[in-house]
Amino acid sequence: MELLQSTLQNIKQLNKEVMEKARERVDALCKPPGSLGKLEQIAIQLAGISEKLELDVSNKAVISLAADHGVYEENVSNNPQFVTVMQAIGFAKGFTGVCAIAKAAGAKVVPVDIGIKEDLPKDSGVIVKKVKYGTDNMAKGPAMSRQEAIQAIEVGIEIADEQVKQGIHVLATGEMGICNTTPSSAVLSAFCGCDPAIVTGMGAGVDSLQHKIDVIRRSLDINTPNPNDPIDVLAKVGGLELGGMAGVVLGAAANRVPVVVDGFISTVSALIAYKLEPKVKDYIIPSHLSEEPGAKIVNELLGLEPMLNMNMRLGEGSGAALAFPILDAACSMMNTMTTLEESHQYMLKIMGSQTV
Structure with missing residues (x-):
């Protein structure tokens, strides 16, 4: 709990003075004002986060946290649970979707076992930070204890801190479970006070969507999570990787590092972080709009507008990795484009006495 509290206290507002200077420079660049759209806003946001006009996000990492869920017992997925193990190891070996996209973006993937049901081979390459061997079945009681929920958040903070110390300039959240x-739909339902049918989709595959909705309704009825207490919501109907990703968001903000969130599950985790400390919103960069029906709702709750709409719903951090090159472009715009005045002076210099 001490790490969580100190992290929350270390999250500060963006540097408004630097942002204003960045805005002035962006508006003065050799282009019509506003013509580069969201790229301009991202550059200004990055300046406010880093407190620098010279931007650098060259060192990138996707933190992909893996965990299992007791509610699997309720037949809410038609995929074998062992896939969590397979994909977690795949993260470390570079076999998965997020690894392929991260490689193209020049980013590394950091795989973390925060709650897989099984012990991984010692040479798996996965960082083991296991809080417990999967959550309990939330359809029968709380998914985890309050202390376990806090521990999951703190694992995410620890991983974020470690990556920043290693020189990472931008983090992204990813998951496997x-x-x-x-649980993501349950958490969102608890926060927005809406019926699960509004926010629940097919996920990676389920035989009956109505059955999945009914399980979530039952879980909410049995546990009665308090929407004003984000740790209570996480503990009762959440997941260990959701807590871990919330911790990554908090840790990034406390270190003044931008964090790119992936799709539905990652954004629900960002909502947990936001409920704990609203200032984290300024450090979040949304990547893509997931195909899950709750994705639009959770982004609206956070007041975020994802950059991409690629009809993706893989998870793992894949959409976040896909958005990394956009951040690179925003930095390049800020660092390499000249202002109109600079261009004019350059032309005067090279053309001598000729009229410019």
Whole structure:
């Protein structure tokens, strides 16, 4: 709890003075004002986060946290739970979707076992930070204890801190956990006070969407999570990787590092972080709009507008990795484009006495 509290206290507002200077420079660049759209806003946001006009996000990492879920017992997924193990090891070996996209973006993937049901081979390459061997079945009681929820958040903070110390300039959240759209939909339902049918989709595959919705309704009825207490919501109907990703968001903000969130599950985790400390919103860069029906709702709750709409719903941090080159472009715009005045002076210099 001490790490969580100190992290929350270390999250500060963006540097408004630097942002204003960045805005002035962006508006003065050799282009019509506003013509580069969201790229301009991202550059200004990055300046406010780093407190620098010279931007650098060259060192990138996707933190992909893996965990299992007790609610799998309720047949809310038709995929074998062992896939969580397979994909977690795949993260370390570079076999998965997020690894392929991260490689193209020049980013590394950091795989973390925060709650897989099984012990991984010692040479798996996965960082082991296991809080417990999967959550309990939330359809029968709390998914985890309050202390375990806090511990999951603190694992994410620890990983974020470690990556920043290693020189990472931008983090992204990713996850793996068979049936984890079920707790994600439950968490979102608890926060927005809406019926699960509004925010629940098919996820990676389920035989009956109505059954999945009914399980979430039952979980909410049994546990009665308090929407004003984000740790209570996480503990009762959440997941260990959701807590871990919330911790990554908090840790990034405390270190003044931008964090790119992936799709539905990652954004629900960002909502948990936001409920704990609203200032984290300024450090979040949304990547893509997931195909899950709750994705639009959770982004609206956070007041975020994802950059991409690629009809993706893989998870793992894949959409976040896909958005990394956009951040690179925003930095290049800020660092290499000249202002109109600079261009004019350059032309005067090279053309001598000729009229410019």
